Amino acid sequence: MSDTPDPVVARNPSETVASFEHHSRGALDWVQHFLHRYPTMVPVIVLVLSLIAFGLISPNFFSAFNLSLILQQVAVVGTLAAAQSLVILTAGIDLSVGAVMVMVSVIMGKLSVDFGLPVPISILVGLAVGAATGALNGALVTRLKLPPFITTLGTWNIFLALNYYLSNRETIRSQTLDAEAPLLKLFGERFNLGGAVLTYGVVLMLIVFAVLWYALYQTAWGRRVYAVGDDPEAASLAGIQTRRVLMSVYVVAGVICALAAWSSIGRVGSVSPTSFFEANLESITAVVIGGISLFGGRGSILGPLIGALIVGVFNSGLRLAGVDVLWQLFATGWLIIVAVAIDQWIRKISS
Protein backbone atom coordinates (compact mmCIF):
# COMPACT_ATOMS: atom_id res chain seq x y z
CA MET A 1 0.00 0.00 0.00
CA SER A 2 2.57 2.53 0.98
CA ASP A 3 5.83 2.90 -0.81
CA THR A 4 7.21 5.04 1.98
CA PRO A 5 8.98 3.48 4.93
CA ASP A 6 6.72 2.94 7.84
CA PRO A 7 7.95 5.01 10.77
CA VAL A 8 6.05 3.28 13.56
CA VAL A 9 6.12 -0.43 12.91
CA ALA A 10 9.42 -1.95 11.99
CA ARG A 11 8.63 -4.46 9.30
CA ASN A 12 10.41 -7.65 8.55
CA PRO A 13 11.91 -7.15 5.09
CA SER A 14 11.17 -10.74 4.09
CA GLU A 15 7.48 -9.93 4.42
CA THR A 16 7.68 -7.92 1.26
CA VAL A 17 6.53 -10.68 -1.04
CA ALA A 18 6.80 -8.62 -4.16
CA SER A 19 6.75 -5.03 -5.18
CA PHE A 20 3.43 -3.34 -5.49
CA GLU A 21 2.49 -0.89 -8.19
CA HIS A 22 4.37 2.24 -7.40
CA HIS A 23 2.67 5.42 -8.28
CA SER A 24 3.84 8.80 -7.14
CA ARG A 25 1.62 10.53 -4.68
CA GLY A 26 1.40 14.03 -3.36
CA ALA A 27 2.00 14.96 0.25
CA LEU A 28 -1.73 15.20 0.90
CA ASP A 29 -2.20 11.69 -0.46
CA TRP A 30 0.52 10.46 1.80
CA VAL A 31 -1.17 12.08 4.80
CA GLN A 32 -4.47 10.47 3.82
CA HIS A 33 -2.91 7.04 3.60
CA PHE A 34 -1.04 7.53 6.84
CA LEU A 35 -4.20 8.55 8.70
CA HIS A 36 -6.11 5.71 7.12
CA ARG A 37 -3.58 3.34 8.53
CA TYR A 38 -3.29 5.03 11.91
CA PRO A 39 -6.65 6.69 12.52
CA THR A 40 -5.71 7.50 16.12
CA MET A 41 -3.02 9.88 14.95
CA VAL A 42 -5.57 12.65 14.35
CA PRO A 43 -6.65 12.90 18.00
CA VAL A 44 -3.07 12.33 19.16
CA ILE A 45 -1.85 15.28 17.10
CA VAL A 46 -4.75 17.45 18.27
CA LEU A 47 -4.04 16.52 21.89
CA VAL A 48 -0.34 17.30 21.61
CA LEU A 49 -0.98 20.61 19.86
CA SER A 50 -3.61 21.69 22.36
CA LEU A 51 -1.32 20.74 25.27
CA ILE A 52 1.45 22.89 23.76
CA ALA A 53 -0.90 25.78 23.02
CA PHE A 54 -2.49 25.88 26.46
CA GLY A 55 0.88 25.35 28.11
CA LEU A 56 2.15 28.49 26.37
CA ILE A 57 -0.98 30.50 27.22
CA SER A 58 -1.24 29.66 30.90
CA PRO A 59 1.84 28.85 32.93
CA ASN A 60 -0.15 26.85 35.50
CA PHE A 61 -1.46 24.50 32.88
CA PHE A 62 1.39 22.02 33.07
CA SER A 63 1.33 21.67 36.85
CA ALA A 64 0.93 18.10 38.07
CA PHE A 65 -2.12 19.30 39.94
CA ASN A 66 -3.85 20.62 36.86
CA LEU A 67 -3.02 17.66 34.66
CA SER A 68 -4.24 15.18 37.25
CA LEU A 69 -7.36 17.30 37.69
CA ILE A 70 -8.08 16.95 33.97
CA LEU A 71 -7.76 13.18 34.27
CA GLN A 72 -10.11 13.11 37.24
CA GLN A 73 -12.62 15.25 35.38
CA VAL A 74 -12.71 13.02 32.33
CA ALA A 75 -12.72 9.70 34.20
CA VAL A 76 -16.50 9.18 34.25
CA VAL A 77 -17.27 10.42 30.75
CA GLY A 78 -14.18 8.59 29.49
CA THR A 79 -15.45 5.31 30.92
CA LEU A 80 -18.85 5.93 29.33
CA ALA A 81 -17.10 6.73 26.06
CA ALA A 82 -15.57 3.25 26.16
CA ALA A 83 -19.08 1.78 26.21
CA GLN A 84 -20.20 4.18 23.52
CA SER A 85 -17.22 3.25 21.32
CA LEU A 86 -18.25 -0.38 21.21
CA VAL A 87 -21.73 0.48 20.04
CA ILE A 88 -20.50 3.04 17.51
CA LEU A 89 -18.00 0.52 16.12
CA THR A 90 -21.01 -1.58 15.11
CA ALA A 91 -22.39 1.45 13.23
CA GLY A 92 -24.88 2.04 16.02
CA ILE A 93 -25.20 4.74 18.61
CA ASP A 94 -26.28 4.55 22.22
CA LEU A 95 -28.11 7.60 23.51
CA SER A 96 -29.05 5.81 26.71
CA VAL A 97 -25.58 5.38 28.26
CA GLY A 98 -25.89 8.45 30.50
CA ALA A 99 -29.35 7.54 31.73
CA VAL A 100 -28.28 3.94 32.39
CA MET A 101 -25.31 5.21 34.38
CA VAL A 102 -27.37 7.55 36.55
CA MET A 103 -30.11 4.97 37.07
CA VAL A 104 -27.60 2.31 38.07
CA SER A 105 -25.90 4.70 40.49
CA VAL A 106 -29.30 5.34 42.09
CA ILE A 107 -29.95 1.59 42.32
CA MET A 108 -26.55 0.96 43.91
CA GLY A 109 -27.12 3.78 46.39
CA LYS A 110 -30.72 2.90 47.22
CA LEU A 111 -30.02 -0.78 47.75
CA SER A 112 -27.07 -0.05 50.03
CA VAL A 113 -28.58 2.79 52.02
CA ASP A 114 -32.37 2.34 52.05
CA PHE A 115 -32.54 -1.43 51.81
CA GLY A 116 -29.42 -2.09 53.83
CA LEU A 117 -27.98 -4.63 51.39
CA PRO A 118 -24.25 -5.30 51.69
CA VAL A 119 -22.55 -2.88 49.32
CA PRO A 120 -20.84 -5.57 47.19
CA ILE A 121 -24.26 -7.12 46.60
CA SER A 122 -25.80 -3.82 45.52
CA ILE A 123 -22.85 -3.27 43.21
CA LEU A 124 -23.39 -6.69 41.66
CA VAL A 125 -27.08 -5.95 41.26
CA GLY A 126 -26.13 -2.65 39.63
CA LEU A 127 -23.82 -4.41 37.19
CA ALA A 128 -26.58 -6.92 36.41
CA VAL A 129 -29.04 -4.08 35.79
CA GLY A 130 -26.47 -2.49 33.47
CA ALA A 131 -26.22 -5.76 31.55
CA ALA A 132 -30.02 -5.98 31.44
CA THR A 133 -30.38 -2.48 29.99
CA GLY A 134 -27.84 -3.45 27.33
CA ALA A 135 -29.76 -6.66 26.65
CA LEU A 136 -32.95 -4.63 26.20
CA ASN A 137 -31.28 -2.25 23.74
CA GLY A 138 -29.63 -5.17 21.99
CA ALA A 139 -32.87 -7.14 21.72
CA LEU A 140 -34.72 -4.17 20.27
CA VAL A 141 -31.95 -3.60 17.74
CA THR A 142 -31.35 -7.23 16.72
CA ARG A 143 -34.81 -8.78 17.10
CA LEU A 144 -37.18 -5.95 16.21
CA LYS A 145 -34.60 -4.48 13.80
CA LEU A 146 -35.17 -0.98 15.12
CA PRO A 147 -32.50 1.60 14.31
CA PRO A 148 -30.15 1.99 17.28
CA PHE A 149 -30.67 5.76 17.32
CA ILE A 150 -34.43 5.45 17.80
CA THR A 151 -34.15 2.46 20.14
CA THR A 152 -31.84 4.23 22.52
CA LEU A 153 -33.69 7.53 22.22
CA GLY A 154 -36.64 5.59 23.57
CA THR A 155 -34.78 3.71 26.27
CA TRP A 156 -32.97 6.91 27.30
CA ASN A 157 -36.33 8.42 28.24
CA ILE A 158 -37.49 5.20 29.86
CA PHE A 159 -34.37 4.83 32.00
CA LEU A 160 -34.51 8.51 32.91
CA ALA A 161 -38.10 8.12 34.08
CA LEU A 162 -37.22 4.96 36.03
CA ASN A 163 -34.31 6.81 37.53
CA TYR A 164 -36.62 9.58 38.83
CA TYR A 165 -39.13 7.01 40.03
CA LEU A 166 -36.56 4.92 41.88
CA SER A 167 -34.79 7.87 43.41
CA ASN A 168 -37.91 9.89 44.16
CA ARG A 169 -35.73 12.69 42.77
CA GLU A 170 -33.85 12.69 46.04
CA THR A 171 -30.10 12.82 46.38
CA ILE A 172 -28.32 10.46 48.73
CA ARG A 173 -25.94 12.74 50.55
CA SER A 174 -22.23 12.28 50.83
CA GLN A 175 -22.30 11.92 54.61
CA THR A 176 -24.90 9.17 54.39
CA LEU A 177 -22.74 7.29 51.94
CA ASP A 178 -19.66 7.75 54.13
CA ALA A 179 -21.53 6.30 57.06
CA GLU A 180 -23.36 3.45 55.39
CA ALA A 181 -21.72 2.59 52.10
CA PRO A 182 -18.21 4.01 51.79
CA LEU A 183 -17.29 1.38 49.22
CA LEU A 184 -19.57 3.13 46.72
CA LYS A 185 -17.23 6.12 46.83
CA LEU A 186 -14.15 3.98 46.15
CA PHE A 187 -13.45 5.46 42.75
CA GLY A 188 -13.39 8.99 44.13
CA GLU A 189 -10.54 8.17 46.48
CA ARG A 190 -7.22 9.75 45.69
CA PHE A 191 -3.71 8.44 45.72
CA ASN A 192 -0.36 9.97 44.98
CA LEU A 193 1.63 9.01 41.94
CA GLY A 194 4.87 10.96 41.57
CA GLY A 195 3.41 14.27 42.66
CA ALA A 196 0.23 13.83 40.67
CA VAL A 197 -2.94 13.07 42.54
CA LEU A 198 -5.06 10.48 40.81
CA THR A 199 -8.34 8.84 41.70
CA TYR A 200 -9.16 5.19 41.39
CA GLY A 201 -11.79 6.32 38.89
CA VAL A 202 -8.95 7.28 36.54
CA VAL A 203 -7.41 3.85 37.04
CA LEU A 204 -10.79 2.21 36.33
CA MET A 205 -11.11 4.16 33.09
CA LEU A 206 -7.64 3.13 31.98
CA ILE A 207 -8.30 -0.52 32.86
CA VAL A 208 -11.59 -0.51 30.94
CA PHE A 209 -9.82 0.84 27.87
CA ALA A 210 -6.96 -1.64 28.23
CA VAL A 211 -9.34 -4.59 28.50
CA LEU A 212 -11.36 -3.39 25.52
CA TRP A 213 -8.20 -2.89 23.51
CA TYR A 214 -7.23 -6.48 24.22
CA ALA A 215 -10.69 -7.80 23.42
CA LEU A 216 -10.97 -5.86 20.17
CA TYR A 217 -7.50 -6.59 18.78
CA GLN A 218 -6.48 -9.90 20.22
CA THR A 219 -9.67 -11.93 20.25
CA ALA A 220 -11.98 -13.28 17.56
CA TRP A 221 -14.86 -11.42 19.19
CA GLY A 222 -13.16 -8.10 18.56
CA ARG A 223 -12.46 -8.86 14.92
CA ARG A 224 -16.11 -9.80 14.52
CA VAL A 225 -17.29 -6.58 16.14
CA TYR A 226 -15.31 -4.67 13.53
CA ALA A 227 -16.56 -6.89 10.70
CA VAL A 228 -20.18 -6.47 11.74
CA GLY A 229 -19.77 -2.71 11.95
CA ASP A 230 -17.92 -2.52 8.68
CA ASP A 231 -20.32 -4.50 6.51
CA PRO A 232 -22.94 -6.59 8.31
CA GLU A 233 -24.02 -8.38 5.15
CA ALA A 234 -20.48 -9.42 4.29
CA ALA A 235 -19.87 -10.50 7.87
CA SER A 236 -22.98 -12.62 7.85
CA LEU A 237 -22.08 -14.26 4.52
CA ALA A 238 -18.61 -14.92 5.90
CA GLY A 239 -20.26 -16.99 8.59
CA ILE A 240 -20.56 -14.56 11.49
CA GLN A 241 -23.68 -14.60 13.58
CA THR A 242 -24.15 -10.87 13.43
CA ARG A 243 -27.10 -10.70 15.80
CA ARG A 244 -25.20 -12.50 18.50
CA VAL A 245 -22.23 -10.18 18.10
CA LEU A 246 -24.45 -7.08 18.24
CA MET A 247 -26.24 -8.40 21.29
CA SER A 248 -22.95 -9.01 23.09
CA VAL A 249 -21.80 -5.50 22.26
CA TYR A 250 -24.87 -3.90 23.83
CA VAL A 251 -24.63 -6.07 26.92
CA VAL A 252 -20.93 -5.31 27.42
CA ALA A 253 -21.68 -1.61 26.89
CA GLY A 254 -24.38 -1.84 29.57
CA VAL A 255 -21.96 -3.40 32.05
CA ILE A 256 -19.39 -0.67 31.36
CA CYS A 257 -22.11 1.94 31.97
CA ALA A 258 -22.72 0.31 35.34
CA LEU A 259 -18.99 0.52 36.13
CA ALA A 260 -19.14 4.19 35.14
CA ALA A 261 -22.07 4.54 37.55
CA TRP A 262 -19.97 3.25 40.42
CA SER A 263 -17.18 5.58 39.35
CA SER A 264 -19.58 8.53 39.11
CA ILE A 265 -20.67 8.12 42.74
CA GLY A 266 -17.07 8.59 43.77
CA ARG A 267 -16.60 11.55 41.44
CA VAL A 268 -19.74 13.41 42.55
CA GLY A 269 -19.46 12.24 46.15
CA SER A 270 -23.18 11.62 46.36
CA VAL A 271 -25.87 9.76 44.45
CA SER A 272 -27.73 12.38 42.47
CA PRO A 273 -30.51 11.46 40.03
CA THR A 274 -30.02 14.75 38.19
CA SER A 275 -26.27 14.51 37.65
CA PHE A 276 -24.56 13.83 34.31
CA PHE A 277 -27.57 14.89 32.29
CA GLU A 278 -25.49 15.40 29.17
CA ALA A 279 -23.15 12.47 29.70
CA ASN A 280 -24.56 10.56 26.72
CA LEU A 281 -23.76 13.40 24.33
CA GLU A 282 -20.38 13.99 25.95
CA SER A 283 -19.52 10.33 25.47
CA ILE A 284 -20.45 10.56 21.78
CA THR A 285 -18.32 13.69 21.51
CA ALA A 286 -15.29 11.88 22.93
CA VAL A 287 -15.79 8.94 20.55
CA VAL A 288 -16.17 11.15 17.50
CA ILE A 289 -13.21 13.36 18.35
CA GLY A 290 -11.31 10.16 19.04
CA GLY A 291 -11.61 9.21 15.40
CA ILE A 292 -14.09 6.33 15.54
CA SER A 293 -16.27 6.44 12.47
CA LEU A 294 -19.99 6.86 13.06
CA PHE A 295 -20.46 4.60 10.03
CA GLY A 296 -18.95 1.70 11.96
CA GLY A 297 -16.01 -0.64 11.70
CA ARG A 298 -13.27 1.96 11.75
CA GLY A 299 -11.15 3.56 14.39
CA SER A 300 -9.08 2.56 17.38
CA ILE A 301 -10.56 2.02 20.82
CA LEU A 302 -7.80 4.18 22.26
CA GLY A 303 -9.09 7.13 20.22
CA PRO A 304 -12.04 7.91 22.52
CA LEU A 305 -9.73 7.96 25.53
CA ILE A 306 -7.71 10.62 23.77
CA GLY A 307 -10.91 12.28 22.60
CA ALA A 308 -12.12 12.57 26.18
CA LEU A 309 -8.74 13.99 27.20
CA ILE A 310 -8.89 16.57 24.39
CA VAL A 311 -12.24 17.85 25.64
CA GLY A 312 -10.84 17.92 29.20
CA VAL A 313 -7.72 19.77 28.08
CA PHE A 314 -9.72 22.35 26.14
CA ASN A 315 -12.06 22.97 29.05
CA SER A 316 -9.24 23.24 31.55
CA GLY A 317 -7.03 25.34 29.28
CA LEU A 318 -9.75 27.79 28.39
CA ARG A 319 -10.78 28.08 32.03
CA LEU A 320 -7.23 28.77 33.15
CA ALA A 321 -6.95 31.37 30.40
CA GLY A 322 -9.98 33.05 31.92
CA VAL A 323 -12.18 32.51 28.90
CA ASP A 324 -15.95 32.41 29.28
CA VAL A 325 -17.43 28.89 29.56
CA LEU A 326 -19.39 29.39 26.36
CA TRP A 327 -16.16 29.23 24.37
CA GLN A 328 -15.49 25.75 25.73
CA LEU A 329 -18.70 24.62 24.08
CA PHE A 330 -17.81 26.56 20.97
CA ALA A 331 -14.42 24.86 20.73
CA THR A 332 -15.88 21.40 21.38
CA GLY A 333 -18.42 21.97 18.63
CA TRP A 334 -15.74 22.75 16.08
CA LEU A 335 -13.67 19.78 17.22
CA ILE A 336 -16.60 17.47 16.49
CA ILE A 337 -17.18 18.90 13.03
CA VAL A 338 -13.51 18.79 12.10
CA ALA A 339 -13.20 15.22 13.41
CA VAL A 340 -16.13 13.98 11.32
CA ALA A 341 -14.88 15.85 8.25
CA ILE A 342 -11.48 14.19 8.60
CA ASP A 343 -13.14 10.80 9.01
CA GLN A 344 -15.08 11.31 5.77
CA TRP A 345 -11.92 12.30 3.99
CA ILE A 346 -9.97 9.29 5.24
CA ARG A 347 -12.71 6.92 4.20
CA LYS A 348 -12.53 8.15 0.61
CA ILE A 349 -9.34 6.14 0.29
CA SER A 350 -11.24 3.02 -0.61
CA SER A 351 -11.11 3.04 -4.37
Place this chain on the structure above:
Amino acid sequence: MTEPLLFARNLVKRYGRVTAMDHADFDLYPGEILAVIGDNGAGKSSLIKALSGAVQPDEGEIRLDGKPVSFASPLEARQAGIETVYQTLALSPALSISDNMFMGREIRRQGVLGKWFGMLDKPAMDAFSRQKLSELGLMTIQNIGQPIETLSGGQRQGVAVARAAAFGSRVIILDEPTAALGVKESRRVLDLILDVRSRGIPIVLISHNMPHVFEVADRIHIHRLGRRLCVINPKEHTMSDAVAYMTGARVPEALAA
Protein backbone atom coordinates in the same frame (compact mmCIF):
# COMPACT_ATOMS: atom_id res chain seq x y z
CA MET B 1 -18.45 -43.58 -14.59
CA THR B 2 -17.52 -41.69 -11.45
CA GLU B 3 -20.22 -40.69 -9.04
CA PRO B 4 -21.17 -37.04 -8.81
CA LEU B 5 -19.64 -35.31 -5.82
CA LEU B 6 -22.52 -32.93 -5.41
CA PHE B 7 -25.86 -34.18 -6.62
CA ALA B 8 -29.35 -32.73 -6.50
CA ARG B 9 -32.67 -34.00 -7.79
CA ASN B 10 -36.12 -32.47 -8.04
CA LEU B 11 -35.37 -29.34 -6.06
CA VAL B 12 -38.42 -27.16 -5.67
CA LYS B 13 -38.60 -23.73 -4.12
CA ARG B 14 -41.70 -21.58 -4.16
CA TYR B 15 -42.05 -18.01 -3.00
CA GLY B 16 -45.79 -17.53 -2.77
CA ARG B 17 -47.04 -18.10 -6.29
CA VAL B 18 -43.64 -17.79 -7.87
CA THR B 19 -41.79 -21.03 -8.40
CA ALA B 20 -38.10 -20.20 -8.38
CA MET B 21 -37.02 -23.83 -8.72
CA ASP B 22 -39.21 -26.26 -10.55
CA HIS B 23 -37.82 -29.76 -10.03
CA ALA B 24 -34.28 -28.71 -10.76
CA ASP B 25 -31.48 -31.25 -11.07
CA PHE B 26 -27.79 -30.72 -10.62
CA ASP B 27 -24.62 -32.80 -10.90
CA LEU B 28 -21.06 -31.82 -10.16
CA TYR B 29 -18.30 -34.37 -10.79
CA PRO B 30 -14.97 -34.49 -8.99
CA GLY B 31 -12.26 -32.26 -10.39
CA GLU B 32 -14.35 -30.43 -12.96
CA ILE B 33 -15.36 -26.87 -13.61
CA LEU B 34 -19.09 -26.80 -14.14
CA ALA B 35 -20.48 -23.55 -15.47
CA VAL B 36 -24.08 -22.70 -14.67
CA ILE B 37 -25.66 -20.32 -17.15
CA GLY B 38 -29.18 -19.10 -17.60
CA ASP B 39 -31.21 -16.06 -18.36
CA ASN B 40 -32.01 -13.59 -15.62
CA GLY B 41 -34.78 -15.03 -13.50
CA ALA B 42 -34.15 -18.57 -14.69
CA GLY B 43 -33.54 -19.63 -11.10
CA LYS B 44 -29.77 -19.98 -11.16
CA SER B 45 -29.29 -18.12 -7.94
CA SER B 46 -31.99 -20.10 -6.14
CA LEU B 47 -30.27 -23.31 -7.21
CA ILE B 48 -26.91 -22.05 -6.06
CA LYS B 49 -28.33 -20.78 -2.79
CA ALA B 50 -29.89 -24.17 -2.15
CA LEU B 51 -26.50 -25.82 -2.71
CA SER B 52 -24.67 -23.32 -0.51
CA GLY B 53 -27.19 -23.46 2.31
CA ALA B 54 -28.56 -19.93 1.92
CA VAL B 55 -31.97 -21.23 0.85
CA GLN B 56 -33.76 -24.33 2.03
CA PRO B 57 -35.62 -26.10 -0.81
CA ASP B 58 -39.25 -27.09 -0.25
CA GLU B 59 -38.78 -30.43 -1.96
CA GLY B 60 -36.04 -32.55 -3.43
CA GLU B 61 -32.80 -34.00 -2.22
CA ILE B 62 -29.17 -32.97 -2.19
CA ARG B 63 -26.33 -35.42 -1.78
CA LEU B 64 -22.72 -34.69 -1.06
CA ASP B 65 -20.46 -37.66 -1.75
CA GLY B 66 -23.51 -39.85 -1.98
CA LYS B 67 -24.77 -38.91 1.46
CA PRO B 68 -28.01 -36.95 1.78
CA VAL B 69 -27.46 -33.48 3.26
CA SER B 70 -29.69 -30.57 4.18
CA PHE B 71 -28.07 -27.30 5.06
CA ALA B 72 -29.97 -25.01 7.41
CA SER B 73 -27.49 -22.18 6.89
CA PRO B 74 -24.44 -21.25 4.82
CA LEU B 75 -22.42 -22.08 7.93
CA GLU B 76 -23.49 -25.71 7.76
CA ALA B 77 -22.62 -25.92 4.08
CA ARG B 78 -19.23 -24.46 4.89
CA GLN B 79 -18.68 -27.00 7.60
CA ALA B 80 -19.43 -29.70 5.04
CA GLY B 81 -16.69 -28.24 2.83
CA ILE B 82 -18.76 -26.19 0.38
CA GLU B 83 -17.36 -22.68 0.12
CA THR B 84 -19.11 -19.93 -1.78
CA VAL B 85 -17.54 -16.78 -3.20
CA TYR B 86 -20.43 -14.38 -3.46
CA GLN B 87 -20.67 -11.72 -6.08
CA THR B 88 -20.32 -9.17 -3.28
CA LEU B 89 -17.28 -11.15 -2.06
CA ALA B 90 -18.34 -10.94 1.60
CA LEU B 91 -15.11 -9.24 2.62
CA SER B 92 -14.86 -6.57 5.31
CA PRO B 93 -13.17 -3.62 3.58
CA ALA B 94 -11.63 -2.08 6.68
CA LEU B 95 -10.14 -5.32 7.99
CA SER B 96 -6.88 -6.85 6.89
CA ILE B 97 -6.41 -9.64 4.37
CA SER B 98 -5.52 -11.99 7.17
CA ASP B 99 -8.55 -11.01 9.27
CA ASN B 100 -10.77 -11.61 6.28
CA MET B 101 -9.25 -14.96 5.42
CA PHE B 102 -10.09 -16.23 8.87
CA MET B 103 -13.36 -14.39 9.43
CA GLY B 104 -15.59 -16.63 11.51
CA ARG B 105 -12.95 -19.35 11.98
CA GLU B 106 -10.09 -17.62 13.70
CA ILE B 107 -7.18 -19.56 15.15
CA ARG B 108 -6.55 -19.20 18.84
CA ARG B 109 -3.25 -19.50 20.61
CA GLN B 110 -2.23 -22.67 22.32
CA GLY B 111 -2.40 -22.88 26.07
CA VAL B 112 -3.90 -20.61 28.69
CA LEU B 113 -3.79 -17.41 26.62
CA GLY B 114 -5.92 -18.92 23.91
CA LYS B 115 -8.14 -21.02 26.09
CA TRP B 116 -8.97 -18.55 28.84
CA PHE B 117 -8.31 -15.21 27.22
CA GLY B 118 -9.30 -16.09 23.67
CA MET B 119 -6.08 -14.69 22.33
CA LEU B 120 -5.70 -15.03 18.58
CA ASP B 121 -2.67 -16.63 17.05
CA LYS B 122 -1.99 -13.78 14.66
CA PRO B 123 1.43 -14.98 13.48
CA ALA B 124 -0.07 -18.34 12.49
CA MET B 125 -3.00 -16.73 10.71
CA ASP B 126 -0.74 -14.30 8.86
CA ALA B 127 1.63 -17.06 7.79
CA PHE B 128 -1.24 -19.23 6.59
CA SER B 129 -2.82 -16.36 4.64
CA ARG B 130 0.47 -15.44 3.05
CA GLN B 131 1.08 -19.04 2.06
CA LYS B 132 -2.38 -19.43 0.53
CA LEU B 133 -2.07 -16.23 -1.46
CA SER B 134 1.38 -17.18 -2.71
CA GLU B 135 0.16 -20.62 -3.71
CA LEU B 136 -2.37 -19.00 -5.98
CA GLY B 137 0.24 -16.65 -7.37
CA LEU B 138 -1.22 -13.54 -5.77
CA MET B 139 2.26 -12.24 -5.23
CA THR B 140 1.41 -8.65 -5.89
CA ILE B 141 -0.10 -8.39 -2.46
CA GLN B 142 2.63 -6.86 -0.43
CA ASN B 143 1.44 -6.93 3.12
CA ILE B 144 -0.96 -9.41 4.61
CA GLY B 145 -1.99 -6.79 7.18
CA GLN B 146 -3.20 -4.28 4.65
CA PRO B 147 -6.92 -3.51 4.58
CA ILE B 148 -9.02 -5.02 1.80
CA GLU B 149 -10.19 -1.60 0.68
CA THR B 150 -6.68 -0.68 -0.43
CA LEU B 151 -6.67 -3.58 -2.92
CA SER B 152 -7.82 -3.46 -6.53
CA GLY B 153 -11.00 -5.26 -7.60
CA GLY B 154 -9.05 -8.19 -8.99
CA GLN B 155 -6.94 -8.52 -5.87
CA ARG B 156 -10.07 -8.52 -3.72
CA GLN B 157 -11.55 -11.25 -5.87
CA GLY B 158 -8.26 -13.06 -5.50
CA VAL B 159 -8.43 -12.88 -1.72
CA ALA B 160 -12.01 -14.15 -1.73
CA VAL B 161 -11.09 -17.05 -4.01
CA ALA B 162 -8.01 -17.80 -1.93
CA ARG B 163 -10.16 -17.89 1.19
CA ALA B 164 -12.57 -20.31 -0.44
CA ALA B 165 -9.74 -22.45 -1.78
CA ALA B 166 -8.03 -22.51 1.59
CA PHE B 167 -11.06 -23.87 3.41
CA GLY B 168 -13.27 -25.36 0.70
CA SER B 169 -12.26 -28.95 0.90
CA ARG B 170 -15.03 -30.34 -1.35
CA VAL B 171 -16.63 -27.74 -3.60
CA ILE B 172 -16.11 -24.07 -4.42
CA ILE B 173 -19.00 -22.05 -5.80
CA LEU B 174 -18.08 -18.85 -7.61
CA ASP B 175 -20.87 -16.37 -8.32
CA GLU B 176 -20.05 -14.02 -11.21
CA PRO B 177 -16.37 -13.72 -10.29
CA THR B 178 -15.46 -11.61 -13.32
CA ALA B 179 -18.55 -9.42 -13.54
CA ALA B 180 -17.00 -6.38 -11.93
CA LEU B 181 -13.51 -6.74 -13.36
CA GLY B 182 -11.58 -5.35 -16.28
CA VAL B 183 -10.06 -7.49 -19.00
CA LYS B 184 -6.67 -7.91 -17.39
CA GLU B 185 -8.02 -8.68 -13.96
CA SER B 186 -10.60 -11.10 -15.37
CA ARG B 187 -7.71 -12.94 -16.99
CA ARG B 188 -5.98 -13.32 -13.63
CA VAL B 189 -9.14 -14.59 -11.98
CA LEU B 190 -9.74 -17.16 -14.73
CA ASP B 191 -6.19 -18.38 -14.30
CA LEU B 192 -6.88 -18.58 -10.60
CA ILE B 193 -9.96 -20.72 -11.24
CA LEU B 194 -7.98 -23.11 -13.43
CA ASP B 195 -5.31 -23.21 -10.79
CA VAL B 196 -7.79 -24.15 -8.09
CA ARG B 197 -9.17 -26.93 -10.29
CA SER B 198 -5.68 -28.29 -10.85
CA ARG B 199 -5.58 -28.86 -7.09
CA GLY B 200 -8.48 -31.23 -7.53
CA ILE B 201 -11.25 -29.10 -6.07
CA PRO B 202 -14.32 -28.99 -8.31
CA ILE B 203 -15.78 -25.58 -9.06
CA VAL B 204 -19.26 -24.36 -9.82
CA LEU B 205 -18.98 -21.20 -11.88
CA ILE B 206 -22.00 -18.98 -12.33
CA SER B 207 -21.40 -16.45 -15.06
CA HIS B 208 -23.04 -14.38 -17.74
CA ASN B 209 -19.82 -14.01 -19.63
CA MET B 210 -19.93 -16.63 -22.42
CA PRO B 211 -16.30 -16.28 -23.53
CA HIS B 212 -15.18 -16.85 -19.95
CA VAL B 213 -17.52 -19.79 -19.51
CA PHE B 214 -16.41 -21.44 -22.73
CA GLU B 215 -12.80 -20.88 -21.90
CA VAL B 216 -12.66 -22.57 -18.53
CA ALA B 217 -15.69 -24.83 -18.16
CA ASP B 218 -15.54 -28.60 -18.65
CA ARG B 219 -19.30 -28.85 -18.84
CA ILE B 220 -22.02 -26.25 -19.03
CA HIS B 221 -25.26 -26.59 -17.12
CA ILE B 222 -27.98 -24.55 -18.82
CA HIS B 223 -30.78 -23.45 -16.55
CA ARG B 224 -34.10 -22.37 -17.94
CA LEU B 225 -37.50 -21.71 -16.36
CA GLY B 226 -36.50 -22.97 -12.95
CA ARG B 227 -34.95 -26.27 -14.01
CA ARG B 228 -31.96 -27.76 -15.74
CA LEU B 229 -32.57 -27.69 -19.44
CA CYS B 230 -29.47 -29.62 -20.45
CA VAL B 231 -25.77 -30.00 -19.88
CA ILE B 232 -23.55 -29.36 -22.88
CA ASN B 233 -19.93 -29.91 -23.68
CA PRO B 234 -18.32 -26.59 -24.63
CA LYS B 235 -16.17 -28.35 -27.20
CA GLU B 236 -19.19 -29.61 -29.10
CA HIS B 237 -21.34 -26.53 -28.95
CA THR B 238 -20.83 -22.88 -29.82
CA MET B 239 -21.59 -19.88 -27.72
CA SER B 240 -24.56 -19.04 -29.91
CA ASP B 241 -25.91 -22.56 -29.35
CA ALA B 242 -25.68 -22.00 -25.61
CA VAL B 243 -27.39 -18.62 -25.80
CA ALA B 244 -30.11 -20.06 -28.03
CA TYR B 245 -30.82 -22.89 -25.57
CA MET B 246 -30.72 -20.53 -22.65
CA THR B 247 -33.23 -18.12 -24.13
CA GLY B 248 -35.44 -20.81 -25.62
CA ALA B 249 -34.75 -19.77 -29.20
CA ARG B 250 -33.73 -23.36 -29.88
CA VAL B 251 -34.31 -26.68 -28.21
CA PRO B 252 -31.27 -28.88 -27.62
CA GLU B 253 -31.20 -31.92 -29.93
CA ALA B 254 -31.28 -34.43 -27.13
CA LEU B 255 -34.57 -32.98 -25.90
CA ALA B 256 -36.04 -32.28 -29.33
CA ALA B 257 -35.92 -35.96 -30.23
